[in-house]
Amino acid sequence: MKKVLFVFAFMTAAITMAQDLPENPEPGKCYVRCTTPDVYVNETVTLTVKPAYKVLKTIPATFKTITERVEVKAAGKKLTVIPEKWGTETVTYVSKEGGNTLRITPANFRPSSETIEIKPAYAQWELGAAAPDCASGNPDDCRYWCYKGYPAEFTTVSTEVLGADASTSKTPIGSKNASYTKRVLLEPARVVEEIIPAEYKTITKTVLDKDAYTVEETIPAVTKTVSKEVLKEKGGLTTWKEVECSLVEYQALPINWNLGSASLTADAKRIIDTRLMPVLQQNPGVKLEIASHTDVRGNSGSNQDLSERRAKAVADYLITKGVNSSLLVANGYGENKVKNRCREGVTCTEREHAVNRRTEFRLINN
Numbered sequence: 001m002k003k004v005l006f007v008f009a010f011m012t013a014a015i016t017m018a019q020d021l022p023e024n025p026e027p028g029k030c031y032v033r034c035t036t037p038d039v040y041v042n043e044t045v046t047l048t049v050k051p052a053y054k055v056l057k058t059i060p061a062t063f064k065t066i067t068e069r070v071e072v073k074a075a076g077k078k079l080t081v082i083p084e085k086w087g088t089e090t091v092t093y094v095s096k097e098g099g100n101t102l103r104i105t106p107a108n109f110r111p112s113s114e115t116i117e118i119k120p121a122y123a124q125w126e127l128g129a130a131a132p133d134c135a136s137g138n139p140d141d142c143r144y145w146c147y148k149g150y151p152a153e154f155t156t157v158s159t160e161v162l163g164a165d166a167s168t169s170k171t172p173i174g175s176k177n178a179s180y181t182k183r184v185l186l187e188p189a190r191v192v193e194e195i196i197p198a199e200y201k202t203i204t205k206t207v208l209d210k211d212a213y214t215v216e217e218t219i220p221a222v223t224k225t226v227s228k229e230v231l232k233e234k235g236g237l238t239t240w241k242e243v244e245c246s247l248v249e250y251q252a253l254p255i256n257w258n259l260g261s262a263s264l265t266a267d268a269k270r271i272i273d274t275r276l277m278p279v280l281q282q283n284p285g286v287k288l289e290i291a292s293h294t295d296v297r298g299n300s301g302s303n304q305d306l307s308e309r310r311a312k313a314v315a316d317y318l319i320t321k322g323v324n325s326s327l328l329v330a331n332g333y334g335e336n337k338v339k340n341r342c343r344e345g346v347t348c349t350e351r352e353h354a355v356n357r358r359t360e361f362r363l364i365n366n
Contacts, residue, residue, distance in 0.1 A: 030244065030245035030247075030248050044225055044226070045225070045226060046223050046224070046225050047223060047224050047225075047226055048221050048222070048223050049222050049223065049224045050221060050222035051221050052218060052219060052220050052221040053218075053219050054216050054217065054218055054219070055216075055217045055218075055219055056214040056215070056216055056217075057214060057215045057216075057217060058212055058213075058214055059212060059213050059214065059215060060212050061208060061209075061210060061211050061212040062208075062209040062210045063206045063207060063208055063209050064206070064207060064209045065204055065205070065206050065207075066204070066205060066207055067202055067203065067204050067205075068202070068203055068204075068205060069200055069201070069202050069203075070200065070201055070202075070203050071198055071199070071200055072199050072200065072201045073198060073199035074198050075195070075196060075197055075198035076195075076196045077193055077194065077195055077196060078193075078194040078195075078196050079191050079192070079193055079194075080191070080192040080194065081189060081190075081191055081192075082189060082190045082191070082192060083189050084185055084186075084187060084188050084189040085185075085186040085187040086183045086184065086185060086186060087183070087184050087186045088181050088182070088183055088184070089181070089182055089183075089184045090179050090180070090181050091179060091180055091181075091182060092177055092178070092179040093177070093178060093179065093180070094175055094176070094177055094178075095176050095177060095178035096175060096176035097175050098172065098173055098174050098175030099172075099173045100170040100171060100172050100173060101170070101171040101172075101173055102168050102169070102170055102171075103168065103169045103170075103171065104166065104167075104168050105164075105166060105167045105168070105169065106166050107162060107163075107164060107165045107166040108162075108163040108164050109160040109161065109162055109163055110160065110161055110163045111158065111159075111160055112158075112159045112160060112161045113156050113157060113158050113159060114156070114157050114159050115154050115155065115156045115157075116154065116155060116157060117152050117153070117154050118153050118154065118155045119152060119153035120152045121149065121150060121151050121152040122149070122150050123147055123148060123149035123150065124147070124148060124150070125145050125146070125147050125148075126145065126146050126147075126148045127145055247279065247283075247362065247363045248362055248363050248364075249362060250291065250360040250361070250362045251360060251361055251362060252358060252359075252360055253271065253272070253275060253276065253290075253314070253359045253360060253361050254271060254275075255268040255271055255272075255314075255359050256268070257310060257357070257359075260306065262306060262309035262310045262312075262313050263313065264313050264314070264317055269317060272314060272317055272318065273321075276288075276314075276318065276361060277318075277321060279361075279363070280318070280323055280327075283363065285327070286327070286363050287327045287328070287329060287363070287364050287365065288318075288327060288328055288329070288361055288362075288363060288364070289329045289330075289331060289361060289362050289363075289364045290311045290314045290315055290328065290329070290330045290331070290359065290360075290361050291311060291331050291332075291333060291359070291360045291361070291362075292307040292308070292310040292311040292314075292330075292331070292332050292333070292358075292359045292360075293307055293333050293334070293335070293336075293337055293338075293356055293357065293358050293359070293360075294306055294307050294334055294335050294356065294357055295335060295338070295342060295353040295354075295356040295357050296335040296338060296342060296343055296344050296353075296356070297353065300334060300335055303334040303335045304332060304333075304334035304335075304336075305332075305334075306332075306334075307332030307333055307334045308330070308331075308332030308334075309332070310332065310359060311330035311331055311332045311359070312330045312332075314330065314359065314361075315328045315329075315330040329364065335356070338356045339355050339356055339358075340352055340355055340356065342355075342356060
């Protein structure tokens with residue numbers, strides 16, 4: 001079932017394309033499909049160029065003059081300082097105190113003597129001599145004992161006795177007096193307070209009598225009649241147009257791009273004006289492809305980006321000249337479509353590389 005549907009769809013598309021081909025084509029002629037333009041008519045429309053608005057008129061404020069007594073200087077006080085009064089006074093003082101001079105009288109002695117007992121009186125038994133009338137032949141038989149006493153023994157010692165003990169005598173020394181002069185406060189300083197009355201002045205001032213206010217006035221709107229184009233008939237119908245066969249093949253657009261640049265120079269714009277604009281003017285509604293290429297030198301990604309920007313620069317310029325953007329196709333092919341042997345890894349001359357650095361155009365079907 002799916003196979004039958006696919007065959008049916010393919011046959012339907014083939015029949016549609018066959019019906020869309022030009023009627024009664026001539027051998028050797030080339031045709032491209034183009035889109036019929038939109039048809040516009042002029043209409044008049046009234047526009048409000050300035051809306052109605054309100055104007056507010058200001059009535060100024062009114063004032064009146066009044067007089068008023070005002071204080072220009074507040075009451076105050078004046079303080080007068082009466083300085084202190086001083087006098088002098090003589091003061092006597094003892095500059096050197098009195099005292100005494102001491103004179104010492106040493107002790108004196110006088111000679112004397114003192115008798116002292118050096119051996120006390122005593123008594124003792126003593127054996128006496130034999131009696132002369134002793135009848136015994138042993139003399140010891142005629143001896144006798146006597147208890148004999150002896151007097152004490154004395155000696156005299158020379159001594160001194162104190163005649164007068166040591167003493168002192170005082171001789172008074174008189175004191176000395178002096179005097180000095182000092183300042184004494186007779187009357188302390190004081191402050192005398194004096195009241196100064198306030199000062200007044202009569203002034204004239206202007207006061208608000210009636211504040212400013214506004215009066216409202218309405219200004220009517222301002223209108224303007226203009227003509228504008230209104231779409232009467234929508235274009236977009238596909239028709240076939242006979243064109244030069246050379247225009248459906250790529251044609252060189254000899255723009256000399258600056259190295260690495262996608263900006264149009266004044267010379268490049270002149271080439272577009274003289275080479276491309278006449279083709280578009282002579283074939284209204286026909287779609288145009290702008291193709292830009294680079295050589296293989298450099299990074300392929302950078303080359304692709306550069307070629308796309310160069311193709312777009314041509315398309316953008318044509319749009320500024322009034323060409324409908326829907327009729328323009330800008331393609332960048334980078335280094336993918338070289339025209340000679342100068343591919344990656346092949347050594348070529350600068351002239352051979354220059355062949356591949358090109359911008360081209362052709363008419364294509366819508």
